[in-house]
Amino acid sequence: MPQGIDNLANLAIERPDLEGLRDLLVTLPESLLALGACAVFDSAGRTRRVLFESQGLSVVLCGWLPGQRSEPHDHGGSLCALRVLRGVATEARYEITQDGRAREVERDDYLPGSVLACDGSDVHALINDRGSSEPLVTLHLYRPTPLMTEYDLVPEEAP
Numbered sequence: 001m002p003q004g005i006d007n008l009a010n011l012a013i014e015r016p017d018l019e020g021l022r023d024l025l026v027t028l029p030e031s032l033l034a035l036g037a038c039a040v041f042d043s044a045g046r047t048r049r050v051l052f053e054s055q056g057l058s059v060v061l062c063g064w065l066p067g068q069r070s071e072p073h074d075h076g077g078s079l080c081a082l083r084v085l086r087g088v089a090t091e092a093r094y095e096i097t098q099d100g101r102a103r104e105v106e107r108d109d110y111l112p113g114s115v116l117a118c119d120g121s122d123v124h125a126l127i128n129d130r131g132s133s134e135p136l137v138t139l140h141l142y143r144p145t146p147l148m149t150e151y152d153l154v155p156e157e158a159p
């Protein structure tokens, strides 16, 4: 495990706003970029490894093989910022229908080095496209540790 997680976490604890979390990931030190080589992968689904969890802050490393994705979810009011360390992340964003299902409204691709920041009420999903040629690794900062709600897709969009 690369050095510097505690340092990153302490800086994040001092920067409680979304812009602060985003800035920390934009200026991530070289030592932590090496986390891109530290993720593990599982053919059963996306992996999620908690690197730090204290004082209302979570640092999580996720590994995604091509074709793996999260369900549409919100972050229960928590702030979330993430950086793409390896591969290409597709983020789909959703609106919630009257019957409580997720309908995709837009999606974008993010190359390594990209940083995404989401407000707690945003509903989104991360995807490593099944046509992708390489695994995806993402590093997430959450504040506080989120209680996520997942949403079913509207039927015509279910894969």
Ligand SMILES: [Fe+2]
Binding pocket: 073, 074, 075, 080, 124
């Ligand atoms: Fe999320």
